[in-house]
Amino acid sequence: MINDVSISYLIFLMPLLTFVVNGLFLGKRSAKGAAAFAIICNGVAFASALFLAVSYFTSGFAPQKAILFELPFLKFAESFVANIGLLVDPLSIMMLVVVTFIAFMVNIYSVGYMRGDRAEGRFFALLSLFSFSMLGLVAATNLFQMFIFWELVGVSSYLLIGFWYHKPSAVSASKQAFILTRFADSFFLLGIVIVSFVVQSFDFSTLNALTLTAFQSQVIDLGFITVNKASALVLGGVFIFTGGWGKSAMFPMHIWLPNAMEGPTPVSSIIHSATMVVAGVYLVARLFPFFALSGDTMNLIMIVGAFTMVFAAVIACTQKDIKRILAYSTLSQLGYMMFSLGACRMGDVVITTGWTASTYHIFTHAFFKCSLFLIAGSLIHQVHTNDLDAMGGLRKKMPVTYVCALISILAISGIPPFSGFFSKDEIILTAFQGHHYVVFGLALLTSGLTTFYMFRLFFLAFHGAPRSESVKAGHVHEDFFMTLPIAILAVPALASGFAAKGLFEHFFVPGKLNVPQLMLLPEAHWIPIVAVAIAVVALLIAWVLYASPKAKVERALDDINRSGIYKVIYHKFYFDEIYYAVVRQFVIGGIARAARFIQDYIVEGILAFVVWFVHKLGDLVRTAQSGNLTFYLGTLVVGVLLWRFFGQLPF
């Protein structure tokens, strides 16, 4: 089907080569050389990925799966081998293109952003390692390969988030990200052990072709409980999903993601758009037929996704750190993708529109989210702060950035004809078709919230009077290397949704499903209209609050004197002030306070308690180590007695 397989090697070899060459040789000698080498190699990788995609989709072979190459990696038994290979199907090809493209753009951008950093060469090496790991994950033909690269993604994100290791906050953020995702990964590993032991295979093709009935009659002993193999598989599936749960930073394992903002902005950009967090969604999409075997697993996926979606959007409305707003918006968008996958199940049948919609949203989201982070990076680079308090009035100074930001924000808000509209519309439609009406309502609400907080950011950053000395003094300008990728990314942010619409519906089917499935035609034409109407209302609210001539930006940003409905009513503009009262005091103030309460006290509180408890236990072990020989000899005797009674020896 695809004539030239050799070119597909380049997709993986090029980032790896960049890593090795820049890491070992070039990085220390010449930062410029390292950057140029990284850009060229990533460009070649992108070109090969694009070539592969074009030849695949035009060959008539699509949407079938194929394994382009495969090497045996680790042999467990004659028929039970873990391979390393390249799986080709519409999903993986789409991801290959997206990852290489984003990596290419971020590399160009980093020339401007990292200029003058003392470890520029190392940065380019690590960035390529990151995209290489993600590419390996995407190309995985089996669970084992996926896990290896999954962890490699974790390691490289650890190295990149903590890139500025002289900042203590960066070090602790990188550690938190690594350990928290590792915690989730340990469940993933366990899921792999259980599933592969039951099925005797790691391959996705085998796993996705399973039916539970064959396993129902066999029994397996899980140590603490004896169940039939079908239930063991479902349990294994939930464990595997937990890996994606942590990697995609779904509630309550989301806390690492906003903290991961300590890394350089290009890293945030690539983490949020194409690598790392998308891995969790990709995992669920990849194993979709396997997860779809169990309705409860699907419901779990949907609930986790939907809750994160709303929760993160509410928090985003109250943040003032520009990167944190974007981080929470990523969480919210990932929530969309996740619940869309979970919402596919309707009773005993499965509708595949959710799968299509979710992968579609991965595709469009990558472009506009990457672009938004790069824009945020540009702003931070010029204004030297993450704080919206100190921005404002940047429209005139950074015109190209301004236009691109507008495009991306319209895209994420779901306003037609920008890309986000198409994919988000399909996701909302899935919730409706699956008869998950609560989630459907939440998705519409979140769509409004998204528009609100994104335009809040937009107006506060670009409109109004400048609030920062450097803007006032006119030091702000646009950097060529940083603006170029932003401008390029604006094109897919604008057009990718429209252009790819037919493509996704035609090619993107999740493979053969072993559960009854329904193909539903799009219905309910009123949904997009309502969604757009909500978005427009939210936009108007944001405008009134933050950008209209009468808006009180200082007041909107004021943290201290926010109480006092009483004062507000006596104020000149009753109408505005009632808006403030309702929106700020009730909606944002109330719900957001609740959301932040959960965040600060429950999630982080539990985490802090666990850490404290473990450290206390550690202290206990150390205190027992007194150096006193009598005590040590006593432990020998105690040990014998201990294992006599707890060793469960049958006497």
Add this chain to the structure above:
Amino acid sequence: MSFSVPQFIIPDLILLALPFLVIGCRLVIRNSKLPWRLACIGLIAVFVLLNLLPLVGGSGNYFISNWRVDDFGILMREVLTLSALLGLLLAKDYFDHGADGKPQMNQIAEFAGTVAFATFGGYIVVSACDLLTFFLGLEMATIPMYILTAWNKKDQMGSEAATKYILMGSVATAFELFGFSYLYGFAGSIHFDAIQNAAAAGTSPLLWIAVLFLFCGIGFKLTLFPFYTWAPDVYEGAPSPVTALLAVTSKATAIAFLVVLVFGPLAPVQEQIAPLIAILAGVTLFVGNLGALKQSRLRRFMAYSSIAQAGYIMVALLGPAEMSKTAIIYYLFLYTVANYLAFFVFGVIGHRREESFDALRGLSKQNVSLAVALAVAMFSLAGIPPLAGFFGKFHLFFSGASTGHYALVVFAVLNNVLALYYYLQVIKSAWADEPEGELTTLRMTKRQKLCIFLLTVGVIFMGILPHLSDNIFAGFSL
């Protein structure tokens, strides 16, 4: 009557002769580097010869009916020899100059000889066919360790550690002998085959008392909870190369002892003693991990880390024989490599400084390659793919899971997160922490450079190309 020496016994004979040669040549030639070189060459020769031995499968070859060389034995011999060789290479610097604030050590020839004796003790353990030989091997592996711990006569800490070690060890030996005597009483024979038949025919409380005491006795050498208490003090007090030997050779011997026992005489009752193994494994790895959390001295930290590693290795003992042995051998190989890599790095740092976490500060700026090597070792010990440690742990857990001990595997996997935390502490010290005051210069000999390089490459390559060790996976049978 002609008497021919079979091929498979040659490495054993060389190793047995080696200490006599090494110590003997020092008697003849004074003050030369010859004994140490001879010891290294001898160990390399043994290692190469072992690798040339074909794996035969089945129950292995017998020599004079009482000395069995099977596949597990050959691979264990390779682990032990590798560990002894690396231990000698590591130790050389401690004889050339003082380190870790202690004076330099003397009498390298005797040191090398003692290490070889301990290694031969391990050989005996994996070759034994009866309880007497078995016990002899274990003692021969342990007594040299007492001596090695006190090798630095000018260091009081070392003497104190050795005293603790030998007192605790004697009690543990008594436990073992007690267990052996009951085992003999139960079966009426000291031969493994006879004991196995007796256990298959039926059990009695005698057998269970024997099992209890044997596990408690070996629990001392394998640092299982609560018999590990000597380990942090002894690891801390012993000279660094001896600590490395204790962590690898001593531990490998002890685990080989358990493997021989569980899959040999006790094979018929493996299922009944599985709960004991599981609880020992779980508690040990948890306590080891907890202990390692807040250490400030590197060797103490490595002690707790190795306690936890012992717990992980125990998990594999629950599996079916073949899978379990494969997992343990593979894990021991990469545990050896990663552990020695860490100790070599500590050795370089400890030349002019104390071996503590603070001494690692600023390492990434002073010597990046050393910091990278350290990070590789720590990531491998923490079990992060694609480094070797991950595949090793995967095998261990898979072996435990294959007989349905999921609860333990869950616990072990979660504990790995805890382990990641403290291994990252080491990396953080080396990479992120700013040094306090002026750093003393680091000096590396060519030998150290070469060893660190080879071991780093070893860890990486065993990880990204695990099928290189296919002879472990494929050629392995009972």
